[in-house]
Amino acid sequence: MKTLLKILLVLAFAGAAHAKxxxxxxxxxxxxxxLYTEYNTAxxxxxxxxxxxxxxxxxxxxxxxxxxxxxxxGLEADVVTLALAYDIDAIAQQxxxxxxxxxxxxxxxxxxxxxxxxxxxRKGNPKGIKDWDDLVKKNVTVVxxxxxxxxxxxxxxxxxxxxxxxxxxxxxxQAKSFITKLYKNVPILDSGARGSTITFAQRGIGDVLxxxxxxxxxxxxxxxxxxxxxxxxxxSILAEPPVAVVDKNVKRHGTTxxxxxxxxxxxxxxxxxxxxKNFYRPRNETIAAKYAANFTQLKLVTxxxxxxxxxxxxxxxxxxxxxxxxxFQPQ
Amino acid sequence: MKKNxxxxxxxLGAQLAFNSLxxxxxxxxxxxxIEALKQQINALSQKVEALETQQAANQRTVTNAxxxxxxxxxxxxxxxxxxxxxxxxxxxxxxxxxxxLSVGSSGFIASSADSNFxxxxxxxxxxxxxxxxxxxxxxxxxxxxxxxxxxxxxxxxYRDFDFKFTPxxxxxxxxxxxxxxxxxxxxxxxxxxxxKFKTPEGLExxxxxxxxxxxxxxxxxxxxxxxxxxxxLWGDIDxxxxxxxxxxxxxxGDEQNSSNAAYENEVEFAGRVFTQPFKNSDIxxxxxxxxxxxxxxQNGTSxxxxxxxxxxxxSPGYTTDGQQQFFAYRTNAVASGEHWRLSPQAxxxxxxxxxxxxxxxxxxxxxxxxxxxxxxxxxTAWEIxxxxxxxxxxxxxxxxxxxxxxxxxxxxxxxxxxxxRYAELNIDDAAFPVFANxxxxxxxxxxxxxxxxxxxxxxxxxxxxxxxxxxxGGGTTTGSGATSAPGVVTRQPENVFFTRIQLAF
Numbered sequence: 001m002k003t004l005l006k007i008l009l010v011l012a013f014a015g016a017a018h019a020k021x022x023x024x025x026x027x028x029x030x031x032x033x034x035l036y037t038e039y040n041t042a043x044x045x046x047x048x049x050x051x052x053x054x055x056x057x058x059x060x061x062x063x064x065x066x067x068x069x070x071x072x073x074g075l076e077a078d079v080v081t082l083a084l085a086y087d088i089d090a091i092a093q094q095x096x097x098x099x100x101x102x103x104x105x106x107x108x109x110x111x112x113x114x115x116x117x118x119x120x121x122r123k124g125n126p127k128g129i130k131d132w133d134d135l136v137k138k139n140v141t142v143v144x145x146x147x148x149x150x151x152x153x154x155x156x157x158x159x160x161x162x163x164x165x166x167x168x169x170x171x172x173x174q175a176k177s178f179i180t181k182l183y184k185n186v187p188i189l190d191s192g193a194r195g196s197t198i199t200f201a202q203r204g205i206g207d208v209l210x211x212x213x214x215x216x217x218x219x220x221x222x223x224x225x226x227x228x229x230x231x232x233x234x235x236s237i238l239a240e241p242p243v244a245v246v247d248k249n250v251k252r253h254g255t256t257x258x259x260x261x262x263x264x265x266x267x268x269x270x271x272x273x274x275x276x277k278n279f280y281r282p283r284n285e286t287i288a289a290k291y292a293a294n295f296t297q298l299k300l301v302t303x304x305x306x307x308x309x310x311x312x313x314x315x316x317x318x319x320x321x322x323x324x325x326x327x328f329q330p331q
Numbered sequence: 332m333k334k335n336x337x338x339x340x341x342x343l344g345a346q347l348a349f350n351s352l353x354x355x356x357x358x359x360x361x362x363x364x365i366e367a368l369k370q371q372i373n374a375l376s377q378k379v380e381a382l383e384t385q386q387a388a389n390q391r392t393v394t395n396a397x398x399x400x401x402x403x404x405x406x407x408x409x410x411x412x413x414x415x416x417x418x419x420x421x422x423x424x425x426x427x428x429x430x431x432l433s434v435g436s437s438g439f440i441a442s443s444a445d446s447n448f449x450x451x452x453x454x455x456x457x458x459x460x461x462x463x464x465x466x467x468x469x470x471x472x473x474x475x476x477x478x479x480x481x482x483x484x485x486x487x488x489y490r491d492f493d494f495k496f497t498p499x500x501x502x503x504x505x506x507x508x509x510x511x512x513x514x515x516x517x518x519x520x521x522x523x524x525x526x527k528f529k530t531p532e533g534l535e536x537x538x539x540x541x542x543x544x545x546x547x548x549x550x551x552x553x554x555x556x557x558x559x560x561x562x563x564l565w566g567d568i569d570x571x572x573x574x575x576x577x578x579x580x581x582x583x584g585d586e587q588n589s590s591n592a593a594y595e596n597e598v599e600f601a602g603r604v605f606t607q608p609f610k611n612s613d614i615x616x617x618x619x620x621x622x623x624x625x626x627x628x629q630n631g632t633s634x635x636x637x638x639x640x641x642x643x644x645x646s647p648g649y650t651t652d653g654q655q656q657f658f659a660y661r662t663n664a665v666a667s668g669e670h671w672r673l674s675p676q677a678x679x680x681x682x683x684x685x686x687x688x689x690x691x692x693x694x695x696x697x698x699x700x701x702x703x704x705x706x707x708x709x710x711t712a713w714e715i716x717x718x719x720x721x722x723x724x725x726x727x728x729x730x731x732x733x734x735x736x737x738x739x740x741x742x743x744x745x746x747x748x749x750x751x752r753y754a755e756l757n758i759d760d761a762a763f764p765v766f767a768n769x770x771x772x773x774x775x776x777x778x779x780x781x782x783x784x785x786x787x788x789x790x791x792x793x794x795x796x797x798x799x800x801x802x803x804g805g806g807t808t809t810g811s812g813a814t815s816a817p818g819v820v821t822r823q824p825e826n827v828f829f830t831r832i833q834l835a836f
Contacts, residue, residue, distance in 0.1 A: 074445070074447065074490075141406065187406070187410045188410050188413055188414060188417070190417065191417075195417070199413055203409055203412070203413050203416075204409055205406060205409045205410055205413055206406075
């Protein structure tokens with residue numbers, strides 16, 4: 001009878017040895033849905049081949065700032081693939097979920113692909129929009145999301161501001177005046193890039209959409225080249241959307257190894273190909289050359305060059321009471 | 332415009348005709364007049380053309396302005412529509428992020444939007460009556476009592492941490508804590524619970540108080556522990572196809588409820604494995620089949636705490652369905668040595684049918700502190716109970732939900748269930764006479780019960796049942812123990828009629 005009891009206790013403890021299915025949550029920004037849908041399939045196949053394990057990768061998308069706040073508030077992301085480094089910095093600083101130097105952990109400052117901001121206009125470009133100064137004309141209506149919540153909107157704002165600084169000899173007052181005029185032409189602010197695309201393309205509002213380059217290409221792919229065309233201005237900004245493992249979450253989930261591999265694989269040939277096919281500019285030069293026709297060459301300024309880095313740009317322009325709050329009046 | 336030209340030509344023709352009718356003038360004068368008139372006509376034509384051009388231009392300007400205005404208005408309408416759409420999205424998102432409150436048959440529930448924080452307030456109130464028949468030797472055992480009066484506070488913190496606190500205000504000795512524990516839920520299959528809660532042993536004991544078939548649990552439950560303080564690793568694998576629990580507890584006697592603290596060197600180990608192998612299968616007739624085995628083991632110290640509960644008497648012992656003690660240890664008997672239990676158990680639910688059975692062994696080491704005699708008492712009990720719901724509802728281990736809750740206005744009566752049970756408890760012969768007095772304590776009890784349960788709705792239930800218990804041994808009518816339990820109880824079979832009004836939410 002005692003032996004039976006011992007067996008019973010062992011059996012009871014043995015229940016705890018039940019295996020767990022691998023799950024990963026990628027919290028990303030608005031326009032990466034298609035990119036990561038394709039990439040996740042490729043990675044799952046790669047991981048299965050390498051380890052034999054099945055993996056289920058969930059995606060969460062929204063305005064980059066909002067997504068970062070969700071992670072800070074407890075959304076258990078294993079990895080974050082956001083629109084700009086500042087948003088991941090916020091997770092590191094406010095929630096301490098990953099170290100402050102997270103950006104040094106992967107090459108290219110943890111940015112496996114880049115992008116930029118372009119103009120999406122209606123077919124035939126009826127307003128003759130060619131450059132940033134066309135956006136401040138009185139009869140032009142501009143669609144762009146809210147920089148308070150959208151990473152893409154912050155890139156677009158800074159691209160316009162950088163143009164003004166370059167045009168007016170880095171006179172900040174004139175640049176501010178320029179950006180004020182531009183946002184006077186913005187009738188509505190969506191919270192994310194995908195929302196603005198809907199506003200422009202589906203709801204028929206505005207003459208020009210300030211869009212991520214990939215988002216503009218996807219809009220044409222989805223709605224047809226007979227409806228829209230992309231105008232690449234001579235100057236724009238080098239948008240660097242970074243990626244990071246959320247250390248404390250993966251440690252808790254037991255997914256550290258697979259989360260790291262997930263991000264590393266973005267730098268692989270297959271990962272870079274998928275990025276390029278989805279109209280993100282790949283870091284890998286060979287693959288970038290292969291897809292060169294997809295990407296118009298233009299002068300790209302960086303946040304570090306023009307604005308002294310993201311922390312300063314955020315504080316000056318997008319923090320409460322910053323330049324954007326001063327210049328934008330809802331219509 | 333053509334009309335204007337025609338009118339001018341008519342005028343000119345009239346003038347020419349008039350001139351021709353007048354006096355004969357010189358040809359030269361006539362020619363000059365004609366020339367002058369031609370010039371006038373040209374001038375007038377030019378003026379008319381200019382007027383026409385101006386008019387067309389004005390028309391175009393008006394049209395363009397109107398188009399621009401229409402386009403601007405169209406954009407404004409589109410912007411307003413989009414703003415409304417975004418406002419609605421924002422309102423939906425805000426509503427989604429707002430805390431949720433609900434009051435219903437499951438109690439009062441407050442939850443954060445993401446359900447990571449949940450607070451539930453539930454309660455149980457049971458008002459019973461017990462009427463004994465043919466027991467003239469026993470005074471004052473009929474009556475109405477508050478059997479349970481328990482507010483239940485439970486919830487979740489930070490998604491994975493659960494808690495439950497259940498005091499009971501019914502005991503005449505004063506409020507008692509029944510459940511008070513925290514639970515970490517890594518996954519449903521891996522959880523860690525600590526505090527005071529039910530030891531994973533008896534099947535009937537593990538069933539919620541509000542869902543048991545009769546007012547009182549059977550004789551088999553006399554041999555298993557009630558609630559104890561400890562630490563338990565447990566989980567449900569594949570939605571309950573396999574459940575396990577393994578824990579370390581202070582250790583309590585049979586049917587004992589821990590007094591919240593115990594200071595002794597030996598702990599009790601408890602484990603239970605239970606499976607419902609067909610739960611997720613397509614074989615509906617077997618989905619409600621569950622079976623398992625549970626056990627405990629403790630090297631007890633010499634004290635009375637590890638002997639059974641004193642319910643129904645003054646010494647540790649075992650009780651009948653009517654909560655009267657039919658077996659009691661002598662006052663100089665204490666637990667000593669090892670105490671282990673084993674309980675194979677099973678249930679089967681299919682449609683309105685319910686069957687539940689278990690066998691319980693409580694192997695209790697005891698010592699007589701006067702004679703210094705030791706013994707290892709092998710007490711056993713078993714029970715089988717069954718039920719049938721007359722109104723078509725499905726029976727389950729977690730209760731009955733009426734298909735048509737009581738509502739006289741609509742001719743609905745709720746659910747009715749008939750239940751029956753047979754149980755036995757046998758005391759090891761070695762208990763007599765050194766550890767228990769055979770003159771008064773029974774060495775065995777056999778009980779059958781039958782009842783009717785009326786589920787008015789999910790929250791209100793009425794019970795009525797009858798229980799008949801016979802005893803082997805005991806029953807001596809003389810001596811000091813003849814006027815109190817267990818002597819007075821075992822003198823005749825116990826016949827008791829129960830009723831209960833239960834409110835549970």
